[in-house]
Amino acid sequence: MIPPSTGKPFAISTSLTIIEDVACTGCGCLCDDLRFTIDNGRITKAERACELVHDFFLSIGDVTRPSATIAGQPAAWTDAISRSADILRAAKSPVIFGLSRSCTEGQRAAAALADFLGATIDTTASACHGPSILALQQVGESTCTLGEVKNRSDLVIFWGSNPVKTHPRHFERYSVEPRGYFTPTGRAGRKLVVIDVEPNETTAKADWPLIIKPGYDFQAISALRMLLRDIEPPPGEYGLPLDTLKQLANTMKAAHSGVIFFGYGLTRQHQPHRLVEILLRLVTELNDHTRFYARRMRIPGDVAGADSVLCWQTGYPFSVNLAAGYPRYNPGEFSAGEMWANGEADAAVLLGSEGVASLSPDAIAGLSRIPIISIDYPLPQTGLERSGLSPAVSFTTDIYGIHRSGTAYRMDEVPIPLKAVLPSHYPSDAEVLDAILNQLRG
Numbered sequence: 001m002i003p004p005s006t007g008k009p010f011a012i013s014t015s016l017t018i019i020e021d022v023a024c025t026g027c028g029c030l031c032d033d034l035r036f037t038i039d040n041g042r043i044t045k046a047e048r049a050c051e052l053v054h055d056f057f058l059s060i061g062d063v064t065r066p067s068a069t070i071a072g073q074p075a076a077w078t079d080a081i082s083r084s085a086d087i088l089r090a091a092k093s094p095v096i097f098g099l100s101r102s103c104t105e106g107q108r109a110a111a112a113l114a115d116f117l118g119a120t121i122d123t124t125a126s127a128c129h130g131p132s133i134l135a136l137q138q139v140g141e142s143t144c145t146l147g148e149v150k151n152r153s154d155l156v157i158f159w160g161s162n163p164v165k166t167h168p169r170h171f172e173r174y175s176v177e178p179r180g181y182f183t184p185t186g187r188a189g190r191k192l193v194v195i196d197v198e199p200n201e202t203t204a205k206a207d208w209p210l211i212i213k214p215g216y217d218f219q220a221i222s223a224l225r226m227l228l229r230d231i232e233p234p235p236g237e238y239g240l241p242l243d244t245l246k247q248l249a250n251t252m253k254a255a256h257s258g259v260i261f262f263g264y265g266l267t268r269q270h271q272p273h274r275l276v277e278i279l280l281r282l283v284t285e286l287n288d289h290t291r292f293y294a295r296r297m298r299i300p301g302d303v304a305g306a307d308s309v310l311c312w313q314t315g316y317p318f319s320v321n322l323a324a325g326y327p328r329y330n331p332g333e334f335s336a337g338e339m340w341a342n343g344e345a346d347a348a349v350l351l352g353s354e355g356v357a358s359l360s361p362d363a364i365a366g367l368s369r370i371p372i373i374s375i376d377y378p379l380p381q382t383g384l385e386r387s388g389l390s391p392a393v394s395f396t397t398d399i400y401g402i403h404r405s406g407t408a409y410r411m412d413e414v415p416i417p418l419k420a421v422l423p424s425h426y427p428s429d430a431e432v433l434d435a436i437l438n439q440l441r442g
């Protein structure tokens with residue numbers, strides 16, 4: 001049992017330090033209650049860290065990489081900055097991509113570099129929840145913070161999302177188990193419905209698991225919208241039996257406060273923005289009957305921050321082109337994957353390269369033909385290496401929330417402060433980007 005947090009670091013001996021309330025950027029939950037024991041400059045105990053990140057925290061320090069490389073060989077940092085500036089100076093259409101494993105400081109520096117270059121800047125959202133963002137720009141979003149869910153929701157629905165695997169502490173901290181102001185009995189007072197195309201770790205925990213026919217979510221949501229209006233859906237295929245959908249519509253209307261968390265199961269289907277659009281309409285219409293919310297299940301740690309910083313800096317959340325001297329937003333045309341696949345970019349800056357793995361083979365092939373400047377944490381294997389790509393220049397940076405303080409945004413767009421808990425070994429990504437920008441400015 002971990003004693004209550006004091007919120008302050010304290011030393012047990014000269015070399016052993018306990019740090020409370022550390023935030024984790026392993027996923028969009030951004031749990032900020034971790035407790036680290038630091039011994040001789042290493043994390044030796046990471047309490048409350050889930051299985052996704054526990055071993056990673058304990059292994060920090062095992063991997064050492066050169067601060068900079070040029071063509072795969074260790075290089076002086078200043079030479080690598082100069083080489084990067086040369087690549088970007090010669091480029092007519094550079095693309096800056098990633099951002100979701102950084103934090104506000106790095107994202108802001110990336111936007112400044114893109115602005116100076118007249119580059120395209122895009123985040124991992126374009127390959128993940130981009131369609132959801134397009135949908136909410138069309139029809140709005142009846143949404144809330146995770147604190148609101150904890151304190152109010154007695155009906156929790158996960159649709160196309162498997163949080164037990166992807167967000168292991170989501171149930172415990174926000175959605176299912178915690179006791180809140182209007183949910184004093186915690187798990188016992190909540191009904192958990194999970195809708196997915198096959199049984200998984202989350203359907204196994206549901207009060208009411210619903211296995212929907214693949215590709216029929218649109219029809220099921222359309223039928224629910226009819227049922228809310230007391231219209232009998234015509235005979236047809238709805239992915240779930242009509243009686244089940246009637247029961248679900250009644251359960252939704254009867255809730256005191258409901259929420260639908262939706263994930264990649266919806267955003268990776270055909271016409272995903274249309275699918276999310278009618279889901280958001282359904283949730284808005286449910287508010288004629290009761291309090292109801294929708295929330296995206298964001299996976300990468302600070303992808304919500306990347307959206308927020310780009311919106312703040314350019315007015316748009318992803319796929320932004322600055323070549324005209326003002327921001328232009330057009331997902332598809334200015335999405336990094338499409339630009340690389342179509343041969344429309346002649347240099348790439350990857351701010352965290354793990355998102356490369358989710359790109360199409362054509363995009364990866366296009367990326368292999370242009371010079372890449374890669375900025376990554378000291379990981380055993382970067383996303384670029386996993387994809388078989390070699391950067392022209394690479395930089396290794398400190399990890400925000402471990403070596404550097406900063407700000408990251410939880411999946412519900414709540415900003416969470418990140419602490420520095422270990423000594424710094426490398427520059428931050430913001431320092432790398434600022435140095436490149438300064439070199440370009442001469």
Ligand code: SF4
Pocket residue numbers: 024025026027028029030031048049050051052053167168169170
């Ligand atoms: S659920 Fe996510 S944020 Fe929380 S400890 Fe696990 S990886 Fe970190």
